[in-house]
Amino acid sequence: MTTNSYTQTSLFTSLRKNIREVVFKSPQLARLYYRMTFSRPVLPHWVGNNYYRETSSWELKPHLCPCDVDFMQYLEQEQIHNKTIFHFGTGSHHILGLENRKLTAANQILGITASVLEHQKYVSLCQENRHLNKYYKVLFADIYTLTAAALPMFDIVSLFHLGEFYLTEEADFVHHDDQSLVKMFLSKLNPGGRILFYPGSVGWGKVAEFIDKCEYQGKIHKVAEYNSLLVYQK
Ligand SMILES: C[S@@+](CC[C@H](N)C(=O)[O-])C[C@H]1O[C@@H](n2cnc3c(N)ncnc32)[C@H](O)[C@@H]1O
Structure with a gap:
């Protein structure tokens, strides 16, 4: 130049x-x-x-946001099959659901998106491919409105976008903030279950101290780092 x-x-x-x-x-x-x-x-x-x-609608951009690609690779590497998985933030690419179907024993994935367009994409993918829906359900909802009573138990929980989307002015419409959301998902982990975070997220600065505190208090412990992801267990 x-x-x-x-x-x-x-x-x-x-x-x-x-x-x-x-x-x-x-x-x-x-x-x-x-x-x-x-x-x-x-x-x-x-x-x-x-x-x-x-x-909003987020296409796959692994150079900017590698978490979903890393997550899929992590599931493959660890041979995580036939498990129940919660996934925060599907993107319009729905790569997790699409790739999961290729596994010999696919996982049951419950994803969530707050984007109308991403959810519409999910609906049209399901219409094109009737098999997708069998192992991949996507809720159109605000994650902060979820409650323990509304959810099953999980083996794996991804909270990659923790800290990115909570708005204090929305408090009346939701049940959680970032910290109580983590506590709620910890209560939904099966024995041996894993919770994954993405420290490359723009929201990580808001929650990193809290995650460290949970670790210090013995509520979670780090079991692995996989590419861009941190993996914890209770
Ligand atoms: C930056 S995109 C990342 C998508 C995907 N995980 C990736 O890395 O390619 C953030 C995702 O979080 C979802 N999201 C944003 N706010 C949300 C909320 N309050 N509740 C549930 N999902 C939300 C968006 O709809 C979108 O799918």
């Missing part, structure tokens, strides 16, 4: 950053920004939950 084009690129980047800083102070402006740039919001914080849920 020439000095000239480097200067232009860094000017453009800093201009875009300045625009975003102003725009993202107001949900209305933030929504307008996403409409005008034909882009999809990645977090609900700037645009509000309704807009996020209606318009």
